[in-house]
Structure formats: C-alpha cells, structure tokens
Amino acid sequence: MSLLLGFGLLTCIASSDFSSVFVLKGQDICLDVQENVQLRELEVFKWSFGSANILRCTDTLSVRVSPRYNNRVEFYKGNFSLLLKNIQEGDSGPYTAVVSGDKEKTIIVHQLVLQERVEPPVLTLDSNSTINGNCNVTVTCRGQKTSVTSSCNSSTCSQVGGESRGAETSTVPLLSVYVAGGSIICNHSNQVSWANDTKEIVELCPMKSGIGLLTCIASSEPSAETSVFMLKGQDVLLNVQTNVQLQEVDVLFWKFNRLDLVVKYPPKVTFERYRGRAEFSVGDFSLLLKNIQDGDSGLYDAVVSGNNDRNVAKYVLVVQERVEPPVLTVDSVSSINGICNVTVTCRGQKTSVTSSCNNSTCSQVGGESRGAETSTVPLLSVYVAGVPSSVTTATKSAG
Structure with a gap:
C-alpha cells in the first residue's frame, strides 16, 4: 500500500508487493522498494520495466544502467530507489524490483499510470428560482467525456443528474460541484491535477445576496435584514x-x-x-x-x-477574520481487499470533526463541523480531492 501526496511524489508508508502510482506527464517520479534490502554475496538487485531491464546492482554496489535509460534515471544505492525523469506516454506500465540469487524474489511492483493535466471545466446555469427569499439554482458542470447536473442553494449542492465520472475507472477525471465562499464551484480533477470554474451565487440568482456585492432589485419594503459576511479589511x-x-x-x-x-x-x-x-x-x-x-x-x-x-x-x-489553518491527524489505518481506509480528525478553531475516508470519499463519524450552531463560528469539512489517497481539510468562515 502506498500514499500519493501532492502531484507526483510517491511516499512509502507501508510494506507491500504492489502499488499503483499516478504521475503527471513530464514530471519525475521516485519509486521506492519499501523494505530494507540487504544483498548477500553474489546476489543482484534489478529494476525492470515490463520485460526490459533498467539497471543491475551487484552485492558490491556496482551499478550498470541499460543504454536506453542513460540520463533518464537515477539510482540511490542507500535505499535502492529509482528516480524516473520526464515521464512520457511510453513510460506507463509495471516497474518491478527483483533480487536474484539462489532464488529470485520480487520486492515490489509499481504500476505506473501516466495522466494528462485535466482541461478546465465549464459551469452553466440551467434554471434559477427564489422561494421565500432563498435562491435555488440548477447548474451543469461539464468536463472531459462527462458532466454532472446539481441543484444548489446558498450552502450546499446535491447531484440530480449526469455522472461524476465518465466510467468507473481511476483514469477518468472526476467532476464535483459544491458551494464555498458564496460561490458555486465546478471542480474537475484526476489523480494528478485539478481545475475549476466558479460562479458567484449572487450572479446566478440576483434576488438573493449572501456575500460580497449586493444587487439592487425592485421589491416592496424589506421586512427582514439581509446578512452580509465580509473579511476584515x-x-x-x-x-x-x-x-x-x-x-x-x-x-x-x-x-x-x-x-x-x-x-x-x-x-x-x-x-x-x-x-x-x-x-x-x-x-x-x-x-x-x-x-x-x-x-x-x-x-x-x-x-x-x-x-x-x-x-x-x-x-x-x-466582519470576520481569516480562519486559522486546520490540523489533520491520522487516528487509524487499515487495508481491506487492497483498499486503504483511514480515520482522521480535523481540528480547527473551537471545533473538530472525525471522518472515515477511503480513496474517493470521506464520511463524518464524530465531532461537530461547527463549534456551535451560529453563523459566526468557522465551518470544518473533510473531503478527498486531487488524488484518491490525498485527504484534504478545509476551514472557512461560515455564512
């Protein structure tokens, strides 16, 4: 089992004999053996791509690199890791670390998956309505080969049509629609990149204004106050x-x-x-x-x-201050049928939330997303974005 953090760096967290690694085209990637390798006399360590050898390292730490990979790889004798440079389309496939001697032992297999940077999505308004002063809009978020339609108000969105993925594979980009900071955000991501299209709710439904610029409308005398949340300064x-x-x-x-x-x-x-x-x-x-x-x-x-x-x-x-950065801690980790499951706690100002996450989603299992049920206490949320094994926390001023 491995954890892919950021966009391209593979970090060893546990011993395993197979790992899927997603990398952005043109980036470098470091493949670790994820265990302590000690070569005995006459044993040879090898990295290979498919059936082709990349390099050999003897028990005396003498290294020979295949001509095809000269200037394209770096080998670290201290931990037997392999750095692949400037990954291109032909580099996708299995990379295997093997120790050969009296017996041949496979140390690890990394299945390298190359992905392009996702294209920016397009967010369009399908319909809007105002009921009892509340703005409701239906929007469609379109990305590569897929689209998703959602019904949104000033605080949340729920999917009502389309598919968030073009197919149930890890190589097809993910679409998601959510509300943050007074805007509806259409996010398009795969395991190595993301892009979004954003529209302010006040622009989509000018009868109701939540944050920022307030629109003049023709109506009867206002009977209730409109709340406006602003950042200090x-x-x-x-x-x-x-x-x-x-x-x-x-x-x-x-x-x-x-x-x-x-x-x-x-x-x-x-x-x-x-x-x-x-x-x-x-x-x-x-x-x-x-x-x-x-x-x-x-x-x-x-x-x-x-x-x-x-x-x-x-x-x-x-008037609200900018929120302090939250702290995300791992409470427990387990792997069932090759699927990594983690329990994490996100702590912010005066509040915390505990969530159970896998490589695609998180669900709350404890704590409170707000310190109190008031619009002045920051909101905590935990979700998976960018790469399936990267858990993200967000703190925002409510309202």
Whole structure:
C-alpha cells in the first residue's frame, strides 16, 4: 500500500508487493522498494520495466544502467530507489524490483499510470428560482467525456443528474460541484491535477445576496435584514432593496445601528465618523464602506424620511477574520481487499470533526463541523480531492 501526496511524489508508508502510482506527464517520479534490502554475496538487485531491464546492482554496489535509460534515471544505492525523469506516454506500465540469487524474489511492483493535466471545466446555469427569499439554482458542470447536473442553494449542492465520472475507472477525471465562499464551484480533477470554474451565487440568482456585492432589485419594503459576511479589511457595497423615487420633501439617510448617521441626501453629506471611509452614490443611493473593521459589524439601514418614513434597505454586516489553518491527524489505518481506509480528525478553531475516508470519499463519524450552531463560528469539512489517497481539510468562515 502506498500514499500519493501532492502531484507526483510517491511516499512509502507501508510494506507491500504492489502499488499503483499516478504521475503527471513530464514530471519525475521516485519509486521506492519499501523494505530494507540487504544483498548477500553474489546476489543482484534489478529494476525492470515490463520485460526490459533498467539497471543491475551487484552485492558490491556496482551499478550498470541499460543504454536506453542513460540520463533518464537515477539510482540511490542507500535505499535502492529509482528516480524516473520526464515521464512520457511510453513510460506507463509495471516497474518491478527483483533480487536474484539462489532464488529470485520480487520486492515490489509499481504500476505506473501516466495522466494528462485535466482541461478546465465549464459551469452553466440551467434554471434559477427564489422561494421565500432563498435562491435555488440548477447548474451543469461539464468536463472531459462527462458532466454532472446539481441543484444548489446558498450552502450546499446535491447531484440530480449526469455522472461524476465518465466510467468507473481511476483514469477518468472526476467532476464535483459544491458551494464555498458564496460561490458555486465546478471542480474537475484526476489523480494528478485539478481545475475549476466558479460562479458567484449572487450572479446566478440576483434576488438573493449572501456575500460580497449586493444587487439592487425592485421589491416592496424589506421586512427582514439581509446578512452580509465580509473579511476584515475589505470593502462592501450596500444597495437599496426597492425602487426609490425621492419626492421634493424626502431625505434619504443611511444609518448604523439605527442611531449613528452615516450619510444623508439631499444635500449629500457624509457624517464625521465616516468621512474618508464611506462613499454615497447619488445615482442609485448605494453606500460603499471601505476597509471594514471589527467595530463596523452591525445593522445598516436606509430610510427615506418625508411625509411618510419608509425603510428601503436593511443589512446586518458581520466582519470576520481569516480562519486559522486546520490540523489533520491520522487516528487509524487499515487495508481491506487492497483498499486503504483511514480515520482522521480535523481540528480547527473551537471545533473538530472525525471522518472515515477511503480513496474517493470521506464520511463524518464524530465531532461537530461547527463549534456551535451560529453563523459566526468557522465551518470544518473533510473531503478527498486531487488524488484518491490525498485527504484534504478545509476551514472557512461560515455564512
């Protein structure tokens, strides 16, 4: 059993006599014997590709490389590993390490599988709808020889059609669709590379806005606040949420926490606390807040004051820090019928989650993905991506 980490480096983790190795075309790959080899007198160690010899090493550590592999391989006498350089299509196949003497012993066989870098996928919108203020979209993610259709909202996606793989083989790229950071992401990957296409949810369904740029829409007076999550130090644009036509006696105010005045119009005035930090657009009555800090979290509302006061926008701004890197630890490892199964724990800020993973998927078996059921506590997730034996952890600010 072996573990392929990153894109091309094979790392020995346990003794075995067979290993599948995936490598990107043009990269180098190091093949290990994965056990301590001690040559006795007159014994010979050999690396071969199929039926062709690559090199021979005698008990005196005298090495002879086949002319075909001159300048294409490096041999390390200390651990008998073999470095193959600039892998090309003709290099796919079995690489065998053998010790020959009174008896011939196969040490390990590496089945090398060459893969191309995946092509960028294409994410398209099939339909969208807004129900009770919630945005729902159906999207299709297309890659090489395969496509997948998913139904998504602002927090999750579920597959409703297509196939995530073109066929059930490890050589066909994988497609996945998920939600992260206010966007729907179409990810296309094989065992050595990945690419994605991303679309912001607010662009696909402008009736509902979750993070970032908020779209002005024609609607009745807002009855509830819209939550907006922003990274500390960023700018945020708040638009009015209804069609505003100011009458001669009307004045529009943007307020913070109902008491502090930010701007008013007409005439156009920015109040002292927000000078240099807020910009008001006369054209669409939007408010741009710059360089958001912790103290800027709170309620922002736009009110038209005249013969009858009316609220034309309500936003609850939540300023969040960038999350700390999580820590992934291995709790247990087992191999059943050649399939590697691991139990891992991902620990982040104030929370942890334990998952059982194989070479294609992870399922939660313990812990909590959030420290508490609030939108201000970071979210932990554990999944497999890029290569089947590479377990990835992610921490993101919720919301």
